[in-house]
Every structure is written in C-alpha cells, then in structure tokens.
Amino acid sequence: MPDNNVAIENALPRVDVRQKVVGSAKYAADQYRPNMVFAKFVRFPYGRGKAVSANVEKARRVPGVLEVDVRIDDYQEMPGGRIGHIVAESEAAIEDAIEALDLKFEHERPLTDANLEKQYNGPKPTGNHEAIRAKFKDAAVVVEALYQTQVQTHSCLEPHGSMVDHRGDEVEAWASTQDVTGYHDGLKGRVGNVPGSKVVVHSDYVGGGFGSKFGLRAEGSLAAQIATKYKRPCRVVLDRDEEHLDAGNRPGSIQYMQLAADKNGRILGGKVHCVSVVGFQRGGGGVNNPVGGLYKWGDIEKSEDEITLNFSIPRAFRAPGWPQGVFAVEGMMDELAAALGMDPVEFRQKNETSPRRARQLQTGAELVGWSERKPDGAWPGRVKRGYGVAGALWPKWPTPCEAECRIARDGTVEVRSGVQDIGTGTFTVVTDVACKALGLDRSLVSGLVGKSFYPPGPGSGGSVVSRSLVPAVREACANALKQMVAIVAAEWKVAAADVEYADGVFHSKSTGRKVPWKSVCGVMKDSVLVAHGKWERGWAGESDGSSDCVQFAVVDVDTETGIVRVRKIVAVHSAGEYVNRKTAENQICGGVTQGISYALFENRIQDRQTGAMVNADFLNYKIAGPVDIPDIVPVLDQDDSDTGVRSLGEPATVPTSGAIGNAIANALGVRVRSLPITPEKILAALEPKGASA
Amino acid sequence: MKAFDYAIASNESGALAALERGYRPKASGIDLLDLLKERTAAPDSLVSIADIATLKGIREEDGGIAIGALATLEETGAHAGIRKHFHALAEAAAEAATPQIRARATVGGNICQRPRCWYFRSADFNCLKKGGPTCYAVEGENSFHAVFGNGPCHITHPSNIAPALVAFGAEIVTVAPEDGGRTIRAADFFMLPEDGGIMKENVLKKDELVTEIRLPAAVAGQKSGYVELREKQSFDWPLVSCVAAFNGTKWTIVLGHVAPTPWRAKGSESLLGKAAAITPEIAEKAAAASDRGAKPMSQNAWRLKLVRAAVRRALLLADGKEID
Ligand SMILES: Cc1cc2nc3c(=O)[nH]c(=O)nc-3n(C[C@H](O)[C@H](O)[C@H](O)COP(=O)(O)OP(=O)(O)OC[C@H]3O[C@@H](n4cnc5c(N)ncnc54)[C@H](O)[C@@H]3O)c2cc1C
C-alpha cells in the first residue's frame, strides 16, 4: 500500500539541482562530437507562396558547405515551411550559404488571424433567448457570450534538436525528446541497415517539451539522414525563430456559449459551439470545452468547427485544449453567478461534480481571503483589486511502465526506467521512491532515466509518467529485496520468512542476528543483482485516478492604463500521493507561471500582409518574467482516500487564465472575454461605461 | 551573423582611426550583437570602445554633470548628483530593461540603439529604414508603433534616457576625425524621418563617436518626475514614458516610446504655462492636452490613453504629490 506520509515529508532538493545550476547537466543541444557536421532546414518565411529562384551553385561554393538542396516552386502554406536543407562543417558556413542562396519568393495574401479573415460563421450573442427559455421552463437566467483565445507557441527553453552519430555498424543519438522510447522507434528505421539493438538514444536532460517533443520529428529525421549518408555525427538544432514557427503551438479558439440556470443556482443546460483556430492543417490540441465534466451542466447541445490559417499545424500543448476551454467555461460560471446575484464560490459549490473540488474551493477561499472580495467593479479608487476562481480536473490514462533495480556488490543501487526527465523532476522521483522502498538514503541510490536501453516507459504526455513509474519502481525494488532476503536466509540457513528487513538492516526473527545492507551486497554471487518491475492497467493503487484542482487569483488592475498586476495565486491541487514536496510544488508553480503568461502576454502575431510571424523571438513574443510573477501558494491537498501517485503536471496550468480572467472582471465590473487580456483590451472594455478615471 | 574583423581600441584616437577606416563602434554590444545575429546589420569590421578609460565614469564639474559614454545605466541610475538634481533621468535609467542589462548597457549605446520595429528587426522585410520601398507597419501590425510624427517611417525611439536628456537640455559631446567633434543639444541629436532620419535615428556621422553627455548646472526650484508604463514589468521596453521637468520658470514635458524621437508634448506644456505647483486638476488638464498633434496608426490609438496617464502622473510626481 502506498504510504501517504512519506512523500509529503520529503522536501529534499532535486537530485540533479547542482548539475543544472553549475551547467554540468548536458542537454542534446550541448552535444558537440569530433568530426561533426551541421545541418539546417531552408525555410519559406511567408504565409503562402513559394521560392522562385535560388543560387544553389553559389551556396555550394561557400567554404565548408557539403550539401545544398532547395526545392523551387514547392508551394508552402506556413511561415517556416521547409523547402530544403544545407549541410556544412560549421553553423557559420550554413548561414553564409543561406545568404549566398539569395532566395527569391512569390507570395500571396495569407490568412493570419481568425478575426481578421472573418472566417467565423458560428452563432454569436444576439440577446434572443426564446428558444432556450422554451426548452428550459425553469430558467431564471440565461447568459450568452463569445470567448476567444489566442495561439500560444510552446517556447521550450531548450530548442528542439538531435545529434545523431552513425558509426557504420552502430548509431548513437542525443535527442531533446519527451519520449525516449518513441524516438528510438522512429530512429531505428532511418539509419540504413543498422539493427534496432545497435541504436542507442540518450535524453539525459531535456529543457521542456510541453507536448512538442514527441517522436523523431523533422530535426531528428534530417540528422539521421545526413549522419547515415556521411557516416559522421550530424547535429540539427532549431534556432528561436524556427522554434516559434515550426515546433508547436496551442491552437486558438472561439467559443460561443449560451447557458440557463434556475433560481436556485442549478445549471439547466444550453448550447456550446467551439471552434479551434488551427494551422494550414489540423493537428493536436484543439479546444476542449469541458462542458460534460467539471460542473453539472445539465442538457447541453454541443457543436464544433475549425478555422484554418497559414501557420504550422498545432501540437499537443500542456493540457491540450483545456486552458482554452476552462477560460471560457469559468468565465461563463461567473457570468451566470452574477446574473443570479450569487457568490461565484457558492454558485460553483451548487454545481460541483467532485467532493474533492468542493473541499478545495473552501480551502482556497480561506487562504486567498475571499471574504475581502467586493462586488464586481466596487473596489474603490483607480487601482481596483479583483478576486477570481477557476477549477480543473484531469483524467487518468493508465500507461504501462517498466523499471529495473540493480544492486551492486558495493551496496550501491541503480534504478532505471526508459522514461525521461523533461524538467519535471523524474530523476528525483525514481530516486526518492527507490530510497523509501529499499530503506536506504540517496548516498546509495541513483534513479536513472532517459536511455533507450532502459526498460521501456511512457512518453511524457497526459501527465502519466510519475503515476505509471512509481508503482513500477516500487515493484522492482520489492522484487530486489526478495532476492536479497533469500541471500541472507541461505547464509543464515533460516527460512526466508524468518528474515525481516528495514532501514538498511536484515534481521532474523528466530535468532536475532542482524546484518547490514552493504555486508549482504558484498557476498552476492553475481556482481549485480537485477530485478524487474512492471506496472499495468488494473494495478491495485488505481482506485481513483483523476486529479482535481482549484486556483484563486488576486489581481490589481489600473483602470487608467489597463495594466494588470497579478498579486497572488492560491493553487490547491490534489494529485494523490506526493513523492517529493519540492518537485510537486515546482510543477504547480511552473504551471501557474505558464498560465499567467498565457492569460496576459503570450500571443503569436503574424503580419497580415505577408503572413510572416513578426514576434518570432523572445523580445516581441512576450512571456511573463520574474517581476510579473506574484506570490504563488501551492497547496498539496490530500485526504485519506488519496492513494497512489496521480497526475499533476498538466492540470497545474489549466485554471490559471480562467481565475485571472474572472479576477479582472471582478475588479473592473466589465469582462474581457479574449486572451491575452492586454491593457488595450481592458481600456476598450472600460470605454463605453466611461469607467476609466 | 556575417564574419567581421574585430579591433579593440585603447584610446579615443585609436577608435577614431578605426572609424575612419569604416569600423563600426561597439560598446557593450547588447543591441549591436542582436542586430548582427538578425543580419539587420552586417558590418565588415567592428571596433570595441569598451576599454577606453576617458569614456568611463560620471563626473560633477562646473556645477553640471558629465556622464561618460561608457557609463552604465546602473551607474547613471544610482549616481547621487543625478538622483538629486535630474531625478527623472536617474529613474529612467534605473527602470530600463533588467538588472543584468543595466549593469552592462552604456548610455552611449542606449541613445544610439536601433529601433524595435519588428519589421526592421526581421530579415524577411526590406522596409524603408533598410533602403526598401515601403513601410510595412502602415498596413500591417502597428500596435506598438508611433502615435506621433508624420512618417514615412513610424518607429518609436527605444531609449529610456533620451526623453530625460531632451527635457533637461543635456548636450551630447562627440569626437570626429575631421573637425575634432562637436557639442549637440539633445533635442537636435535625434532626427525625425521627415528630417532625413529614415535610415538612421540621429545626426551622428559614421565616423563620429559620442564621448559624453553633459547635464547643465541645476537651478533653484528644478524638479522632475518620470513615469513609464509597461505591459510586462521587466525584459521589455515601455509602452509609453514621460518626463516632466520644471526648470524654475517653465515645464518641459517629453514623451518616450511614442514617436521616432523623444517627443515634446507641447499641448501640455502650453497649458501649464508658468504654474510651478501642480494640483490634480492642473495635471488632469495638461494630460488631456497631451495628444495634441497625435497621428495614431490603424491599431495604436489606445496608447494615447497611456500617454495621458503618464503625463498626469509625471507632473504629480515631479511636484511631490501622490498619484491617486
Ligand atoms: C531584454 C531587453 C530589454 C531592454 N529594455 C530596455 C528599456 O526598457 N529601455 C531602454 O532604454 N533600453 C532597453 N534595452 C536596450 C539596452 O538598454 C541597449 O541595448 C543598451 O543600452 C545598448 O548599450 P550597449 O553599450 O550595449 O550598446 P551597443 O550594442 O554596443 O551599441 C549600440 C549602438 O550604438 C552605437 N554606439 C555605442 N556606443 C557609441 C558611442 N559612444 N558613440 C557612437 N555610437 C555608439 C553602436 O555602434 C551601436 O550601433 C533593452 C534590451 C534588452 C535586450
């Protein structure tokens, strides 16, 4: 049985904190091998069109250039479209070759913005509520609104990249991937006739993935292709511009909702129409408007659609579809509460589907000082304070995972699994769970992940890694302990059942003899004792797999300038058992930070004339910085029914924008229904009422 | 980045000799390296001026203050004399960018940094400022572009300290190989596109080096206030800034980040007349007149509301009043 107390008592720093701080942690982008070549894609910069000429001969003559391949007349429908590649002995030579190519393009007016192109043809608020009132006879209030969210790019700190070293009969790759096993599967078919068993993938440290680093991807394919051709190590690492253009984005959304509630505050149902604003093709992560979950919605009629723009296809992005949906849904919850004259927390309590979230609403309200909240727009003065709340849930996706516990004669232990640590703290999770399971401390135990030759584990998606990994690690450790006990029993000539083990000491119940861990390791027959563990669907700990959370926001909005300062976020999360306090709280704080950035700043902007992205960097693509981050209070919520490790990484970022949106509306007395909530939009919202000073 | 020759000058004459041969000056390189990486600039040769001792430090002399071209924003923001007599300048320096950048950014580089226009910064657009045929901002994405000025280029001047230099009547001192150099009023240093400032933003010649910025002796009753409004609170440039300076007899109101040069809010200035004391009502009225002559573009009129707020607040702050 999982032990509820361990985890929460463990507040040790991450096992790799030193490596990360001093820079000795080596990422894929840090890999430089002797005799290495560099490869880079040639890209089309505009929304739609093609390259019409290129001076390939001149580019080939640039010293150090090995290969230039450009497709003229290959019609592209996204800025950053790949129209060829260059291989060279240095990055500088590649840059000079691109210059020498002197590419000429032809381009047409692109589709760059769902509002601009007027492509939305779904329902809009009309104020006509006859149909819905006819359907719901008990309707006391009907509210109707259109919500919009922007396109957010993944913006991983470590760019996407691969370094593939082809040595003729074996291949070694260093990849920035969130799925070591999947990357290996992709790579092994692309390296000539080297068998999969001779293909090794390392993903020791990864600087974020957020859903954009699954599979071999274009960079990995190019690195594999060139390495195979030249039998030299090949490095392909995207630059920041390419990251924004061709490495993933969260699609935008337009969401129409019309909902009715009765006079007691019970939601009766209504209509929801959701449109995902995607790239030139659809991809992962379209809007997931969580009517159906989260609250008791009653009878909902739901429809969906898509708008395509000239941009790269979207990819799954931390809680794909959820932040978009929750921003709209939680806004509607407040609009309904306001129409009924009810407190937003009280209104949610009435429609809550989860007793756990009902409890979190109460805890959070107390911690954030909800009683200080004033009616919408009633805070005195120019700078108005607002309070807002939003919730989320996260389902479970049981995913098989294997682990291996290896005990060496010197007493040290390695616990390995082919999952990866994308910044989440997985090294720490494996280490700490193994320490607890083996009764040893970190000086003897290393948790290891990120190699393709470790027992297979899931990719980092759906927040499944810790929940699948922890039971596998526990089982591997338990199996290893059984073998250790057998060694001791044989040595002492007692039955295995007579031998007990705790905290590094074996002990015979009948004779009272004791022997420490290291002494037993010293007499092992084999140099390494190996035990496996595996977790699959149906494991006993899977009693209640979903996670719940509620976040509260406090904001100050300057009504003269429209500038928002988030002052506090209280984030109450239940994720079952916590293995390490620091890594758990880090996940929450990171998710909240990304949520603040989504709520107020991040926004892909394309030039409407050409389709080029004008803010494809970190100066114009605004991301929340240290001064924009408020006091974040992570609360690890737990009760007796919370057994087993559950998901935490994704839900942490889901409700933040909804809570901030509601807090801003509470402060102002008017609502901005479009993300990001910028000073411009706030000033516009205040305009008709002349509320600004 | 294009390969370039690199020289390090140890004194002003060494630097000038290099400039004469076509080298471009590099101070701390914060802006310059970005331009090189984006290939917005691709000089064949650079000369580092960062080691030239005579360009460093801040001196109080003849009642005024001389800020060496290599003095950092951090030094400028922390200097006791500047804080006391030219408060708005100290604040503008101290609030720019981030602590790391302020520790390196030089005042010479700050007033000479190139604009942030995203079309200018992107290799994908050959706009007027790069010698191309058109200003893409006019029909394109111009939310952060100029709300004052006649074009045809619509950048906003990115320097935090430039408006304060204009407001305090600072002078910019240069050296040059041919005529030895000159002293230029800050107000004359920055150039509007219509006055020839399309491909460059100031009157400096290619081989001319800024050596120092001189602030005049402070006068009795001098006071000033600085306000900048930011969407993000760090790692970004302001949306709008304002310096309100009273020189004992009249107010000068200079706006930043709203026009291709620091921009005098003459509407506000004339409204204020000689009123030394600022009441909330006067501040409000002056603020309301701040958009006189504004020429917002298709997406940026909203920033005029910020201009108003900045003017109102800068005046109140200058007079030691609370901003309500
Ligand atoms: C994230 C970020 C945020 C920022 N935010 C702000 C902000 O809020 N406010 C603000 O004002 N700035 C801001 N900056 C810009 C920064 O302050 C400037 O880039 C810096 O001041 C430039 O100084 P430097 O010494 O590095 O100049 P360099 O990059 O070395 O030079 C800049 C230009 O000036 C020329 N030059 C330098 N010195 C001289 C001289 N003595 N004589 C003649 N020409 C010279 C160079 O040739 C070059 O063209 C920000 C920058 C970044 C990266």
Ligand code: SF4
């Ligand atoms: S504002 Fe100036 S720099 Fe920007 S696109 Fe127009 S001409 Fe170019």
